[in-house]
Amino acid sequence: MMHNPSKVRQKIMKKWIMGLRSCSSSHENLSLSERRWIIKLSADLALASVRNGSRRWSRAIIEEASRNPDNKGLIQRMLGSGCDYRSPCLIPREGRSDGNGAGHVTKSMWVATSSKKIVKRCRRARRSNGRAPRRNEAASIAKRLVKKRTQLLKDFVPGGQDMDDVSLIEETLDYIVWLRAQVDVMRALAHSLPATTSI
Amino acid sequence: MDEEARIEQEKRDEDAGNRNSATVWLNLPSTTMNLVGLCNTETICREDLLGSGTPCSSAPMVDSFGRELWSRACDPPFENFGYCEASALNNSNISDPSGNRRIGPASFRSDGGWNPLPPMLKGGLYALNPPNMLPGSFCVPQFPTDSGFIERAARFSCFSGGNFGSLVNPFSIPENIGHYPVGPGPMDVFLSNCVKLGSELNVEAAEDVEMASKEGTSLGCTQENSEKDACSVRSRDGVEQGVAMSSNDSGEGESSGNRGGQANTPIAYNVGGEGSSKEVGLRKRKKNNGKEVGGDKNKEDQGVANNGGESQQKVEHPGSTSCKGTEKSDKRGAQASDPPKGDYIHIRARRGQATNSHSLAERARREKISERMKLLQDLVPGCSKVTGKAVMLDEIINYVQSLQRQVEFLSMKLATVNPRIDSNIEGLLAKDMMMPRAGPSTLGFSPEMTAAYPQMHLLPPGLVPPDAVRRAIHGQTASSLPRARDHPQVPHNWEDELHNVVQMGFGGGDVVPGSLDNEGSPQTDEMKA
Numbered sequence: 001m002m003h004n005p006s007k008v009r010q011k012i013m014k015k016w017i018m019g020l021r022s023c024s025s026s027h028e029n030l031s032l033s034e035r036r037w038i039i040k041l042s043a044d045l046a047l048a049s050v051r052n053g054s055r056r057w058s059r060a061i062i063e064e065a066s067r068n069p070d071n072k073g074l075i076q077r078m079l080g081s082g083c084d085y086r087s088p089c090l091i092p093r094e095g096r097s098d099g100n101g102a103g104h105v106t107k108s109m110w111v112a113t114s115s116k117k118i119v120k121r122c123r124r125a126r127r128s129n130g131r132a133p134r135r136n137e138a139a140s141i142a143k144r145l146v147k148k149r150t151q152l153l154k155d156f157v158p159g160g161q162d163m164d165d166v167s168l169i170e171e172t173l174d175y176i177v178w179l180r181a182q183v184d185v186m187r188a189l190a191h192s193l194p195a196t197t198s199i
Numbered sequence: 200m201d202e203e204a205r206i207e208q209e210k211r212d213e214d215a216g217n218r219n220s221a222t223v224w225l226n227l228p229s230t231t232m233n234l235v236g237l238c239n240t241e242t243i244c245r246e247d248l249l250g251s252g253t254p255c256s257s258a259p260m261v262d263s264f265g266r267e268l269w270s271r272a273c274d275p276p277f278e279n280f281g282y283c284e285a286s287a288l289n290n291s292n293i294s295d296p297s298g299n300r301r302i303g304p305a306s307f308r309s310d311g312g313w314n315p316l317p318p319m320l321k322g323g324l325y326a327l328n329p330p331n332m333l334p335g336s337f338c339v340p341q342f343p344t345d346s347g348f349i350e351r352a353a354r355f356s357c358f359s360g361g362n363f364g365s366l367v368n369p370f371s372i373p374e375n376i377g378h379y380p381v382g383p384g385p386m387d388v389f390l391s392n393c394v395k396l397g398s399e400l401n402v403e404a405a406e407d408v409e410m411a412s413k414e415g416t417s418l419g420c421t422q423e424n425s426e427k428d429a430c431s432v433r434s435r436d437g438v439e440q441g442v443a444m445s446s447n448d449s450g451e452g453e454s455s456g457n458r459g460g461q462a463n464t465p466i467a468y469n470v471g472g473e474g475s476s477k478e479v480g481l482r483k484r485k486k487n488n489g490k491e492v493g494g495d496k497n498k499e500d501q502g503v504a505n506n507g508g509e510s511q512q513k514v515e516h517p518g519s520t521s522c523k524g525t526e527k528s529d530k531r532g533a534q535a536s537d538p539p540k541g542d543y544i545h546i547r548a549r550r551g552q553a554t555n556s557h558s559l560a561e562r563a564r565r566e567k568i569s570e571r572m573k574l575l576q577d578l579v580p581g582c583s584k585v586t587g588k589a590v591m592l593d594e595i596i597n598y599v600q601s602l603q604r605q606v607e608f609l610s611m612k613l614a615t616v617n618p619r620i621d622s623n624i625e626g627l628l629a630k631d632m633m634m635p636r637a638g639p640s641t642l643g644f645s646p647e648m649t650a651a652y653p654q655m656h657l658l659p660p661g662l663v664p665p666d667a668v669r670r671a672i673h674g675q676t677a678s679s680l681p682r683a684r685d686h687p688q689v690p691h692n693w694e695d696e697l698h699n700v701v702q703m704g705f706g707g708g709d710v711v712p713g714s715l716d717n718e719g720s721p722q723t724d725e726m727k728a
Binding site: 032033035036039040043044123142145146149150152153156157165166169170172173175176177179180182183186187189190193 | 557564567568571572574575578579587588589592593595596598599600602603605606607609610611612613614615616
């Protein structure tokens with residue numbers, strides 16, 4: 001996963017600062033919430049770009065950010081105009097703008113995963129049809145709990161909505177590791193700056 | 200003696216008891232923050248279990264607060280409470296060693312000079328309390344008299360008394376322990392008391408007898424398995440079990456099933472009235488003693504905190520194998536016992552399992568999932584001893600949530616640091632690079648810099664201070680970055696500066712996950728505060 005954590009963090013920090021600089025040059029007076037949004041967004045994008053799109057969540061972050069037209073400039077500056085950070089299947093679509101590309105990608109992915117879901121559902125229905133209530137209730141309750149939490153996890157992990165359980169856990173694994181790196185980077189910057197507060 | 204009388208008086212007032220418990224919470228400011236923070240992170244995940252999805256914003260809401268807190272395996276506050284109670288308990292006990300001990304305690308006394316428990320039971324202790332007396336009664340025996348407890352107490356004698364000394368002083372009962380016939384007995388019993396007290400703290404508002412009984416069983420179970428130093432861990436387990444029980448009424452859920460099974464199998468006969476009586480008595484004791492023993496908390500922490508990690512392992516493992524838990528847990532166990540598979544899975548259908556391709560594929564999928572869950576266990580702190588998908592997922596969700604919140608918090612913090620984002624960066628770089636010209640305060644300097652120089656042409660020539668480079672080579676952590684201010688520098692160009700700043704920030708050293716977590720909690724505390 002992360003072979004050299006300090007290097008990774010350095011990369012993230014660099015990209016992030018670059019993004020911040022490029023962004024702030026265009027906006028002179030920003031409100032606190034805007035600043036916060038920009039800081040967070042650029043941090044997320046830095047993280048995703050360093051991860052380089054080989055993971056679903058990183059692509060999802062970028063896609064979500066791309067959907068907002070206001071972010072386009074920042075995204076382009078931070079990540080370059082190419083879509084090479086997208087999944088391999090999207091590289092041919094390089095010519096499209098961010099928004100369209102994102103939408104298209106999402107749709108094809110969505111189709112694939114929803115078909116998976118349908119198959120799963122049919123399988124489950126068929127299996128449970130003739131099944132006597134042999135299973136103890138605890139098991140079904142446990143299953144329900146797990147399902148609920150899986151759904152929650154999907155909400156938290158970017159891009160996790162259409163994933164099956166196995167890949168969801170893998171994505172979560174990866175995401176946690178890199179999220180930690182992001183937190184480290186941000187904390188390092190926060191600690192190193194003078195602690196003046198002027199809102 | 201008057202202490203006991205006072206305690207008894209307070210016992211009778213149930214509301215006061217609740218307030219006391221709330222006060223107990225509040226008296227531990229360092230832990231309260233953690234608790235609140237944890238509480239807030241719990242909301243989503245506890246909804247389905249507790250039925251009350253609201254986060255605990257105020258300490259007095261001990262019920263949900265306690266549940267949420269304890270389910271998080273929050274060690275320090277837990278240990279605090281357990282030991283607070285225990286020490287107070289012992290203090291009061293020692294002052295009256297020959298108090299009105301009832302049949303129950305008497306039996307323990309024979310086992311190991313069991314003294315600590317019935318401290319305030321002047322009002323009348325009974326060996327057993329019927330469950331329906333649970334909610335309001337304050338005349339409750341401290342310990343069950345049944346054979347289960349005796350068995351446990353007997354097991355205590357096998358523990359060595361070596362660690363006794365380390366814990367004696369914090370509890371200020373060394374001289375009194377000597378009075379008791381069996382050496383290791385009192386300490387272990389005392390520790391078991393701690394556990395019960397700790398568990399009591401959490402289950403104060405719990406109504407189920409079932410949970411209370413499981414506490415008792417878990418108590419015995421854990422004590423069997425762990426060293427006596429692991430009292431805090433046991434208490435945590437006990438609490439978690441209790442919490443899990445209370446939240447899952449029918450024992451639903453893998454986690455509670457696992458833990459309940461863990462508790463149930465060793466001492467099956469403990470289920471029933473004695474647990475409830477114990478619970479109530481302990482509850483009162485906790486309420487009354489909590490306030491008095493705030494001071495002892497710190498000492499207790501140190502004594503026990505270290506041992507939390509190892510013992511829990513011992514606790515959990517025996518339970519999981521013997522648990523009569525849910526089907527899911529059975530499957531997990533079966534999965535674990537399957538030989539490792541390659542990419543193409545050759546699965547033998549286990550006895551009694553369906554052999555059609557669907558179930559085989561399903562089993563393969565489940566094994567994959569469990570494999571990855573194991574990986575996640577290593578990643579998420581505090582999950583290495585958790586078994587069960589639901590609980591693991593819970594922990595994972597909370598961890599991800601907390602990380603994301605840290606990011607938000609940090610971005611907010613950075614946003615407030617300086618009105619201009621660019622001056623953030625420039626301040627960072629300017630500190631490092633403008634030292635020769637900068638005055639003592641770089642703050643005053645950076646705005647000038649910003650005004651004077653466009654962004655990309657920020658700085659005059661400068662270079663990384665040799666000190667900073669040296670530091671980077673030696674692998675300084677991020678905290679060393681502020682020290683860079685004091686060193687003169689002449690950056691060559693912006694890219695170099697940035698690179699060096701980054702290098703200084705991260706040096707060659709990694710921020711270990713441990714430090715992340717350590718720093719993380721203060722961050723989240725700030726966030727939640």
